[in-house]
Amino acid sequence: MPEQNTRPRALSDIVNDLWGTPASPEPAAAVAQHTPKKVYQSTFPPFEQLWKTADETVDWTDALASASPTDGLTSPRLWSFFHEHAGAVLKGDLNAYVEVLHAANPLGDLAPYAVSFDVEAESADRLRVTFEGSPAYLGAAEKEVRRYLAGVALRAARDLMALLPVRAVLAEGVSQGKTLLSVEFDRDELQKVRFSFIDPETFAVACGGVFSA
Amino acid sequence: MRLLLFCAIISPMEPCKKKVTHMEALVPKWHRELELFSTVKPLLILEGNVLDQYRYPVTGSIPIDELAPLPKYLHGFLSDSGYDAVTFYSNLMGFMNPFAPACLDHYARLTGVKAEGGVIPAEFKGNKADTAPNIIRRAMSQRQSATATVLELASHYIVTPERMDQQDVNSFNLLLQAALSAATVRTPQGRRQNLLILLVNKLNDLPAWFYLNNPLCKTIRLEAPDREERKRLISGSAFATFFDSTVYRTDMPFYEAHPEELERLREKFVGLTEGLTFTELDAMRRLSKQERTPIRDLCQVVDLYKYGIRENPWATLSMDSLRHAREDFEKRIKGQGAALERTLDVVKRAVTGMNGLSSSSTAKPKGVLFFAGPTGTGKTETAKALAEKLFGDESACIRFDMSEYGQSHSDQKLMGAPPGYVGYEAGGQLTNAVKKNPFAILLFDEIEKAHPSILDKFLQILEDGRLTDGQGHTVYFSETIIIFTSNLGIYVKDEFGRRQPNVTMDMDYNEVESRVRGAIDEYFKLELGRPEILNRIGENVVVFDFIRREAGEAILRAQVDKIVRRMEEQKRIHIDITDDAYSTLREAALRDLSNGGRGIGNQVESLLINPLSRWLFDHEVLADAQVVLEGFDLAARPPCVCCRLKEEDCHA
Numbered sequence: 001m002p003e004q005n006t007r008p009r010a011l012s013d014i015v016n017d018l019w020g021t022p023a024s025p026e027p028a029a030a031v032a033q034h035t036p037k038k039v040y041q042s043t044f045p046p047f048e049q050l051w052k053t054a055d056e057t058v059d060w061t062d063a064l065a066s067a068s069p070t071d072g073l074t075s076p077r078l079w080s081f082f083h084e085h086a087g088a089v090l091k092g093d094l095n096a097y098v099e100v101l102h103a104a105n106p107l108g109d110l111a112p113y114a115v116s117f118d119v120e121a122e123s124a125d126r127l128r129v130t131f132e133g134s135p136a137y138l139g140a141a142e143k144e145v146r147r148y149l150a151g152v153a154l155r156a157a158r159d160l161m162a163l164l165p166v167r168a169v170l171a172e173g174v175s176q177g178k179t180l181l182s183v184e185f186d187r188d189e190l191q192k193v194r195f196s197f198i199d200p201e202t203f204a205v206a207c208g209g210v211f212s213a
Numbered sequence: 214m215r216l217l218l219f220c221a222i223i224s225p226m227e228p229c230k231k232k233v234t235h236m237e238a239l240v241p242k243w244h245r246e247l248e249l250f251s252t253v254k255p256l257l258i259l260e261g262n263v264l265d266q267y268r269y270p271v272t273g274s275i276p277i278d279e280l281a282p283l284p285k286y287l288h289g290f291l292s293d294s295g296y297d298a299v300t301f302y303s304n305l306m307g308f309m310n311p312f313a314p315a316c317l318d319h320y321a322r323l324t325g326v327k328a329e330g331g332v333i334p335a336e337f338k339g340n341k342a343d344t345a346p347n348i349i350r351r352a353m354s355q356r357q358s359a360t361a362t363v364l365e366l367a368s369h370y371i372v373t374p375e376r377m378d379q380q381d382v383n384s385f386n387l388l389l390q391a392a393l394s395a396a397t398v399r400t401p402q403g404r405r406q407n408l409l410i411l412l413v414n415k416l417n418d419l420p421a422w423f424y425l426n427n428p429l430c431k432t433i434r435l436e437a438p439d440r441e442e443r444k445r446l447i448s449g450s451a452f453a454t455f456f457d458s459t460v461y462r463t464d465m466p467f468y469e470a471h472p473e474e475l476e477r478l479r480e481k482f483v484g485l486t487e488g489l490t491f492t493e494l495d496a497m498r499r500l501s502k503q504e505r506t507p508i509r510d511l512c513q514v515v516d517l518y519k520y521g522i523r524e525n526p527w528a529t530l531s532m533d534s535l536r537h538a539r540e541d542f543e544k545r546i547k548g549q550g551a552a553l554e555r556t557l558d559v560v561k562r563a564v565t566g567m568n569g570l571s572s573s574s575t576a577k578p579k580g581v582l583f584f585a586g587p588t589g590t591g592k593t594e595t596a597k598a599l600a601e602k603l604f605g606d607e608s609a610c611i612r613f614d615m616s617e618y619g620q621s622h623s624d625q626k627l628m629g630a631p632p633g634y635v636g637y638e639a640g641g642q643l644t645n646a647v648k649k650n651p652f653a654i655l656l657f658d659e660i661e662k663a664h665p666s667i668l669d670k671f672l673q674i675l676e677d678g679r680l681t682d683g684q685g686h687t688v689y690f691s692e693t694i695i696i697f698t699s700n701l702g703i704y705v706k707d708e709f710g711r712r713q714p715n716v717t718m719d720m721d722y723n724e725v726e727s728r729v730r731g732a733i734d735e736y737f738k739l740e741l742g743r744p745e746i747l748n749r750i751g752e753n754v755v756v757f758d759f760i761r762r763e764a765g766e767a768i769l770r771a772q773v774d775k776i777v778r779r780m781e782e783q784k785r786i787h788i789d790i791t792d793d794a795y796s797t798l799r800e801a802a803l804r805d806l807s808n809g810g811r812g813i814g815n816q817v818e819s820l821l822i823n824p825l826s827r828w829l830f831d832h833e834v835l836a837d838a839q840v841v842l843e844g845f846d847l848a849a850r851p852p853c854v855c856c857r858l859k860e861e862d863c864h865a
Binding site: 066067068124166 | 276457
């Protein structure tokens with residue numbers, strides 16, 4: 001997969017693409033005269049919640065069949081985007097995967113936990129996500145580092161599986177060219193897990209994950 | 214790049230939704246009746262499946278093919294037809310329109326009442342001017358705007374039609390007057406009559422005088438979706454919505470390459486879902502998605518939905534146990550090697566899913582066998598052994614003695630009596646049994662004794678794999694094995710009508726098989742005149758051989774061992790049979806093998822079991838003993854055994 005496909009996009013670009021152009025900012029003078037109005041607040045999952053939550057699963061088969069949201073939750077504009085791409089995604093078209101990944105940027109909210117995320121498609125069934133560990137977490141005790149790596153890997157895998165109809169995600173945590181964790185998550189296995197009750201490190205090991213941290 | 218990508222999206226795999234015109238769309242009968250009669254009758258009663266959702270069949274304010282609850286559907290239909298003041302009334306809430314609140318405000322202005330918080334509160338009965346029937350009457354008689362008032366859950370406004378008080382009567386009277394005073398209004402869609410629509414579960418929930426012989430009123434029946442509608446629900450891009458995205462992406466290429474498989478799957482699903490409502494079908498769709506059902510297992514979702522979690526014995530059948538089935542069967546059924554091999558072939562075909570490959574219906578039974586041969590040769594025993602092997606329990610072999618179904622009306626015993634007849638509530642013996650246990654072996658013993666009208670029902674079961682009972686419930690035989698047994702071909706009638714043996718013990722198996730098969734063919738083709746039944750059975754006629762000497766000895770040995778073992782286990786009485794005694798018993802028991810294994814059993818009972826029981830009782834040997842059986846006195850009447858207690862273990 002070309003490297004450019006995995007570049008993170010600015011949040012404003014995504015908002016423009018999917019929800020329309022935001023209103024122009026008020027002139028500085030006018031703003032100064034009014035109480036500042038909060039227009040946007042970025043939210044990131046706290047570390048302890050990282051693997052316990054994930055993005056909403058995109059229902060591509062529903063999106064294929066219906067031009068308007070069937071779940072009553074997804075915005076019509078976003079649904080329309082899914083509807084347009086559903087046919088190609090369900091055919092396993094990797095170019096469509098790329099477009100969807102760029103538009104939805106599923107790992108964008110994990111920015112505080114990794115320096116970068118690279119997503120590659122090995123096939124329509126299997127993705128590989130490689131994240132460069134954040135120095136802020138890698139300096140901790142070994143147990144904590146393992147927990148951190150497994151937590152990010154699990155969350156990234158869950159988010160990717162929620163977005164794309166892949167069966168497996170190979171997640172690798174790296175630092176300065178060295179692989180610290182390599183673990184493959186299988187959709188069928190993840191389906192059975194109650195994420196609120198697991199320890200990410202134990203789970204990663206149970207999935208055959210290998211730590212070298 | 215982008216252009217190419219969008220080409221891919223509208224590639225043949227999933228075509229863009231084609232615009233469907235009114236004429237092209239599949240419009241259900243009740244919708245067409247609604248269109249027709251809403252222009253000529255001011256009072257419509259929609260009766261039946263009113264709590265269901267319906268697929269919106271025409272281009273309009275609701276997207277075509279969208280499933281909508283009936284009120285939403287009606288709002289879409291009425292708005293699109295030119296009614297600009299549509300409201301829904303329930304006796305608990307009052308007048309509302311959750312789909313277009315502006316409609317309610319308009320309705321309120323027209324009738325001179327006030328809407329508060331999206332509701333016009335009004336009781337159904339009472340003496341006030343603003344009861345619901347009074348408001349409806351005002352709406353019906355005005356000429357400014359086309360109004361339509363839908364009375365939801367109208368079955369529940371009164372306790373029962375027989376127990377109405379005067380106020381109830383007055384309220385319905387006012388509704389009648391409202392219908393009488395219905396005005397016609399010009400709309401952009403043409404002239405429209407103000408309309409009153411009642412939604413009821415059953416027509417007789419309303420007082421009969423309200424609708425009977427009422428020229429203002431038209432009753433429209435809403436049924437569960439028919440075959441075509443169910444097929445439409447699972448055709449085109451809607452098919453994808455039954456599956457999880459990953460499953461669909463992985464499985465679909467196979468079905469794109471084999472469209473005939475997909476069509477077969479759809480047909481089976483459509484057949485299996487007969488009688489289910491749209492709401493149930495939608496729940497099944499979501500269940501399939503949630504369970505991540507593979508496309509090939511779509512029809513199993515119907516079972517999951519109908520019966521809950523139930524192990525499918527066919528899916529869990531161990532190949533290893535089948536591999537050794539022949540040896541296991543031979544422990545129970547002696548001297549029938551060829552018949553067992555043929556039987557197991559059919560079962561293996563069922564397990565490997567190769568049954569029905571040559572036919573169009575996949576809903577057919579898993580296998581059909583026709584066991585023929587002399588009496589007492591192990592036909593019923595084979596069926597029971599098969600049930601134990603496949604379903605782990607002999608009781609999964611459900612036996613019907615067809616000599617009990619010799620009358621022309623006997624089919625009612627099997628399939629259930631029609632409405633109004635005695636026994637209607639009980640249902641049919643066969644349909645009930647399969648409903649209760651769809652994974653079973655159905656054994657129809659002595660099929661030639663059944664009335665020919667029953668054979669027609671079997672024809673349907675063998676061909677379509679389903680049967681509808683007297684109560685209208687469809688029962689599916691797709692998980693069953695059907696076995697017919699028959700003694701046809703053992704005797705034939707000579708030119709004087711006398712029974713003559715067609716096969717004898719001195720013939721070898723090949724000759725027995727050939728003669729019996731010939732006689733069966735003749736019976737179905739010439740005597741019964743129903744060759745089509747034989748065609749459905751195909752090559753699955755299994756002829757059981759006579760019990761010959763060697764098999765007879767094995768049967769006798771098995772029966773005697775069983776008796777000895779049981780005495781040991783249950784009474785702790787050990788029985789030794791001397792060689793001489795066993796030899797005497799063998800000669801007597803195997804003297805006449807014309808009655809097969811059953812004849813040997815009868816001999817064992819009269820020569821061994823009865824005399825031995827008598828001896829034990831007379832000698833007060835009831836437990837904990839060792840008995841030596843030294844001989845038989847077969848000349849005595851009844852026959853006796855010669856036994857003695859072993860000295861050291863003599864029971865006091």
